Amino acid sequence: MPSDLPPDEPSAERDLRHAESVALARDLIRIDSTNGNETPVAELLADRLASAGVEVELVARDPARANLIARIPGTGAGPSLALVGHSDVVPADPRDWTHPPFAGVLDDAGYLWGRGAVDMKNEVAARAAAMASLARSGWRGRGDLLLVIVADEEDGAAEVGMNWLVTQRPDIATTYALNEGGGFGFRLADGRHMVEVSVGEKGTCPVRVDALGEAGHASTPTVGDNAVPRLGELLRRIGRGEPEPQDHPAVRTMLDALLGDGSVDRLGLAGAIDSASRLHPVLRDSLPSVAGTTMAPTVLHGSTARNVMPARAGVELDCRILPGTTEDEVIAAVRRRLGDDLPYEVYLAEPAVHGNASGASGALWDLVSTWCAEHLGAAPMPTLCSGFTDSVYLRRAFGTVAYGFSPFLTTPTEVVEAGYHNRDERIHVDDIALSADFHAFAARHLLGG
Numbered sequence: 001m002p003s004d005l006p007p008d009e010p011s012a013e014r015d016l017r018h019a020e021s022v023a024l025a026r027d028l029i030r031i032d033s034t035n036g037n038e039t040p041v042a043e044l045l046a047d048r049l050a051s052a053g054v055e056v057e058l059v060a061r062d063p064a065r066a067n068l069i070a071r072i073p074g075t076g077a078g079p080s081l082a083l084v085g086h087s088d089v090v091p092a093d094p095r096d097w098t099h100p101p102f103a104g105v106l107d108d109a110g111y112l113w114g115r116g117a118v119d120m121k122n123e124v125a126a127r128a129a130a131m132a133s134l135a136r137s138g139w140r141g142r143g144d145l146l147l148v149i150v151a152d153e154e155d156g157a158a159e160v161g162m163n164w165l166v167t168q169r170p171d172i173a174t175t176y177a178l179n180e181g182g183g184f185g186f187r188l189a190d191g192r193h194m195v196e197v198s199v200g201e202k203g204t205c206p207v208r209v210d211a212l213g214e215a216g217h218a219s220t221p222t223v224g225d226n227a228v229p230r231l232g233e234l235l236r237r238i239g240r241g242e243p244e245p246q247d248h249p250a251v252r253t254m255l256d257a258l259l260g261d262g263s264v265d266r267l268g269l270a271g272a273i274d275s276a277s278r279l280h281p282v283l284r285d286s287l288p289s290v291a292g293t294t295m296a297p298t299v300l301h302g303s304t305a306r307n308v309m310p311a312r313a314g315v316e317l318d319c320r321i322l323p324g325t326t327e328d329e330v331i332a333a334v335r336r337r338l339g340d341d342l343p344y345e346v347y348l349a350e351p352a353v354h355g356n357a358s359g360a361s362g363a364l365w366d367l368v369s370t371w372c373a374e375h376l377g378a379a380p381m382p383t384l385c386s387g388f389t390d391s392v393y394l395r396r397a398f399g400t401v402a403y404g405f406s407p408f409l410t411t412p413t414e415v416v417e418a419g420y421h422n423r424d425e426r427i428h429v430d431d432i433a434l435s436a437d438f439h440a441f442a443a444r445h446l447l448g449g
């Protein structure tokens with residue numbers, strides 16, 4: 001297992017941190033915190049951290065759904081860092097799993113199995129173990145080190161987790177934050193090893209398109225003007241909903257990391273996306289998707305009665321938007337795709353939820369880059385996450401520079417990615433220990449002390 005800085009850290013402390021991170025991940029998996037029962041997770045973490053001498057506090061809007069705030073106060077003015085995670089998991093049906101999802105089975109090959117093994121009790125355990133280890137060693141940074149573990153990330157609708165906490169507790173504002181969403185490695189066709197660091201999140205802007213016609217009796221299909229066949233034509237034009245590429249700072253940053261600086265000016269936007277997409281099978285799908293407004297058709301609406309041809313037939317488009325894209329721009333993009341020769345309406349199906357991003361530069365970026373080079377032999381690849389994370393709230397409320405990063409080295413990327421919200425989620429324990437080392441390093445080097 002790769003060891004970590006500082007070089008003068010007693011190896012006994014490092015071994016203890018490794019053992020503690022793995023044991024804690026296992027104990028956390030054994031708590032069934034399927035969205036709605038997160039307090040036992042917060043209590044377990046509070047207990048472990050308090051015994052290492054860390055100040056801990058549970059903060060709950062709903063007693064069953066407590067959040068944890070733990071803090072090692074800094075000694076003076078300096079940047080501060082929050083290690084962030086969520087305590088809830090998505091549901092798991094035991095019938096689909098090789099090992100029961102809440103048993104925390106550790107197999108002979110060193111894999112820890114269970115719901116939350118990669119999303120994200122592994123990271124929660126690694127971050128908590130890093131903090132406990134720093135506290136035991138008497139370390140204090142110049143700025144505060146926080147651990148903020150929140151409920152209700154996977155759904156978010158209850159407003160008891162991070163979206164609520166940022167409004168109640170401005171004291172969790174930090175200069176930097178490390179959260180979920182990155183750390184997966186892949187080797188490019190040209191031999192380079194890259195590791196994803198999530199610098200931002202796309203937003204969602206669900207749109208509905210209604211084909212318009214005139215109702216009629218289904219026994220005489222040519223009477224009236226059935227909207228369903230018209231919707232069929234509109235769906236053909238939407239296709240699978242791939243985006244038009246957008247010249248956006250986050251897209252340029254990604255392309256430059258893969259192709260060298262100035263790639264868009266050299267190759268054109270479409271050319272650069274095409275060249276970069278050829279570098280790895282994962283990029284073939286992910287890169288074009290993240291480079292603009294996707295508009296995947298998902299939900300259909302037709303007649304409410306089989307014998308009535310409807311005047312209106314609709315489709316919901318799950319549109320995912322780059323930071324800064326407005327609702328009007330999304331509607332305009334959908335209209336460009338559909339043309340203006342057929343009668344239809346486009347409108348928002350629900351209010352948009354906007355994403356945001358931190359730049360791929362500055363002290364946290366440099367630290368992650370250095371660590372990746374030294375410990376993984378890899379270069380960081382700044383990506384935008386196509387899903388949602390709580391980093392969006394931290395950036396919006398406090399202007400925090402928040403990245404998704406927790407390193408994976410031993411667990412193959414395919415195993416990590418297949419586990420998300422799926423059956424047989426598992427992680428090699430060496431990656432939990434490695435992540436604990438990374439977070440201890442990050443705190444020491446960002447906050448000094």
Ligand SMILES: [Zn+2]
Nearest residue numbers: 086119120180
């Ligand atoms: Zn997650």
